Amino acid sequence: MNQIFEVLGFLLIVFTLLMQWEIHVQRIIILFAASSFIIALFLVLLGLNRPHEENMLFVLAGLTIVVRGITIPVVMNKALHRLYKKPWRVREDKPMMGVGGSILLSLVLITIGYFIYQNSLYSVLKVRSGSVPFALFLQASLLIISHKHAYIQMIGFLVMENAVVMLSGWVFGGLPFIVEAGVILDLLGLVVVSSLIIRVRESSILREGDTYESELRG
Amino acid sequence: MLYLYSFIEIVYVILAAPLITGVQRSLEERIESKQGPSILQPYYDLIKLFHKESIVPQISSPVFRLGPYVIVMFYAFLAMILPIITAFPLPFAPSADFIGGGLFFGAAAAIKKFSAIDSRSNYAHLGTSRSASLAVFTEPIIVLIFIMLGVISNTNNPFVINNVLRSSPQWYFSLVHGFVLVAFFMVLIIETGQLPVESHSNGELGMIDQAMPFEYTGTDLAMYKLGSYMKTFILLSVFLNVYLIPFGVPMESSGFLSIIIYMGIHLLKLTGLIVIFALLNTTISKFRLYKNFDFLAVAFALAFLASLAYYIVK
Numbered sequence: 001m002n003q004i005f006e007v008l009g010f011l012l013i014v015f016t017l018l019m020q021w022e023i024h025v026q027r028i029i030i031l032f033a034a035s036s037f038i039i040a041l042f043l044v045l046l047g048l049n050r051p052h053e054e055n056m057l058f059v060l061a062g063l064t065i066v067v068r069g070i071t072i073p074v075v076m077n078k079a080l081h082r083l084y085k086k087p088w089r090v091r092e093d094k095p096m097m098g099v100g101g102s103i104l105l106s107l108v109l110i111t112i113g114y115f116i117y118q119n120s121l122y123s124v125l126k127v128r129s130g131s132v133p134f135a136l137f138l139q140a141s142l143l144i145i146s147h148k149h150a151y152i153q154m155i156g157f158l159v160m161e162n163a164v165v166m167l168s169g170w171v172f173g174g175l176p177f178i179v180e181a182g183v184i185l186d187l188l189g190l191v192v193v194s195s196l197i198i199r200v201r202e203s204s205i206l207r208e209g210d211t212y213e214s215e216l217r218g
Numbered sequence: 219m220l221y222l223y224s225f226i227e228i229v230y231v232i233l234a235a236p237l238i239t240g241v242q243r244s245l246e247e248r249i250e251s252k253q254g255p256s257i258l259q260p261y262y263d264l265i266k267l268f269h270k271e272s273i274v275p276q277i278s279s280p281v282f283r284l285g286p287y288v289i290v291m292f293y294a295f296l297a298m299i300l301p302i303i304t305a306f307p308l309p310f311a312p313s314a315d316f317i318g319g320g321l322f323f324g325a326a327a328a329i330k331k332f333s334a335i336d337s338r339s340n341y342a343h344l345g346t347s348r349s350a351s352l353a354v355f356t357e358p359i360i361v362l363i364f365i366m367l368g369v370i371s372n373t374n375n376p377f378v379i380n381n382v383l384r385s386s387p388q389w390y391f392s393l394v395h396g397f398v399l400v401a402f403f404m405v406l407i408i409e410t411g412q413l414p415v416e417s418h419s420n421g422e423l424g425m426i427d428q429a430m431p432f433e434y435t436g437t438d439l440a441m442y443k444l445g446s447y448m449k450t451f452i453l454l455s456v457f458l459n460v461y462l463i464p465f466g467v468p469m470e471s472s473g474f475l476s477i478i479i480y481m482g483i484h485l486l487k488l489t490g491l492i493v494i495f496a497l498l499n500t501t502i503s504k505f506r507l508y509k510n511f512d513f514l515a516v517a518f519a520l521a522f523l524a525s526l527a528y529y530i531v532k
Contacts, residue, residue, distance in 0.1 A: 010393055010527060017516065017519050018516075021516055106519070107522050129530050129531060
């Protein structure tokens with residue numbers, strides 16, 4: 001089973017490398033959706049491997065597919081369609097560095113992730129391939145800092161979260177469900193909470209009989 | 219008997235190499251709903267060119283004339299030392315391992331460039347410059363791939379690597395082998411001049427291998443083309459027999475008949491790979507020239523990940 005986890009981990013690293021290679025935002029969204037499905041598969045396999053954690057990992061896998069595999073990519077795609085006439089042509093206009101350079105830097109970060117893990121957590125956790133989520137985390141950071149397009153930066157952030165989910169599931173087995181679900185759902189939670197706050201605020205303003213203009217006047 | 223196998227192998231490579239190119243060209247045209255040339259067209263071209271007179275630029279040196287012949291000689295030698303129709307070493311195989319074979323490939327490519335430059339044609343210089351720029355980056359990838367397979371099998375002998383991969387499912391289905399396989403496939407696309415990297419037209423903006431033999435004519439051009447066909451054939455054979463499908467390649471105990479039968483199977487394997495190339499060539503648009511280096515960076519990343527996977531997973 002460990003070998004399958006390693007294959008999935010390296011597949012995620014390759015997907016992130018492909019995100020560095022790709023310049024079209026829509027294709028990066030598709031790559032992110034695919035990597036989320038891999039995370040879900042990883043959680044399902046982990047659930048099969050750890051029956052004592054009951055069905056929580058399957059629920060997490062389902063949440064991952066619904067939220068990260070489908071909802072977020074669909075919402076982002078719709079937003080692209082709304083904002084641009086030709087969404088398939090939306091691309092990173094001003095990358096901070098060339099593709100070749102960023103891929104080589106990504107490799108350096110993967111190596112650094114490996115060495116950091118080997119010299120710190122490995123002696124405690126004894127999971128050799130635990131460096132994969134570390135590498136993924138650093139790669140995602142590079143994805144954020146090497147791009148200026150907000151969508152790609154956001155995907156970088158989501159990939160970073162995927163790495164955290166992987167690390168918590170793989171290396172720190174048995175974390176409470178609420179923590180792992182929190183990691184998967186935080187972005188959606190943030191959006192829901194923000195929209196709720198805005199709605200509550202709007203309704204309170206309307207209740208007082210004020211208009212938007214008077215709100216802006218302070 | 220082993221010398222007979224060597225002789226059969228070299229004749230097989232020389233005779234079958236144009237066929238593979240012919241099949242690919244015909245297939246690509248048919249995918250595009252055109253009638254396309256016959257799969258024997260490369261043979262017709264070669265026969266026509268062999269009957270024509272060679273014209274040599276006045277200012278060129280003997281390097282220009284000799285280049286194509288030396289290249290064909292090198293590839294013929296490589297055909298004898300690599301596992302193409304046998305999984306056991308033939309008499310000349312001990313003269314070079316994988317690194318040695320790589321050096322011969324490199325030497326043939328260098329001679330090709332020297333002879334192209336010697337024509338003093340601007341187009342040949344353009345193609346040579348581009349080809350050299352790509353080769354500078356493909357060589358380290360190839361070396362890394364060979365090193366990783368050397369690490370797996372504790373040797374640089376392609377016959378041993380074939381035997382290790384066919385007898386050890388643990389290595390065959392390993393991440394290291396997977397990454398090496400994909401990286402080598404990407405390098406193969408570059409080395410055999412497939413479409414994502416190189417268009418098959420004479421457009422100045424993208425041509426590489428089309429530009430180098432610009433001044434060659436007649437028999438010299440025929441030899442140059444034969445060398446290119448042989449290179450493609452040998453590289454594809456190594457990819458298939460050593461890396462992708464190492465199974466079924468005849469051992470010494472299999473006998474003469476099994477080697478003859480395997481030639482047919484080998485052609486089928488090559489055709490399968492050619493179908494993939496034809497699909498790639500007809501569905502993917504060509505990268506702009508400077509984008510080829512991004513493609514190379516990804517190939518290098520995969521070869522590098524193979525080495526990292528070895529240390530992480532072992």
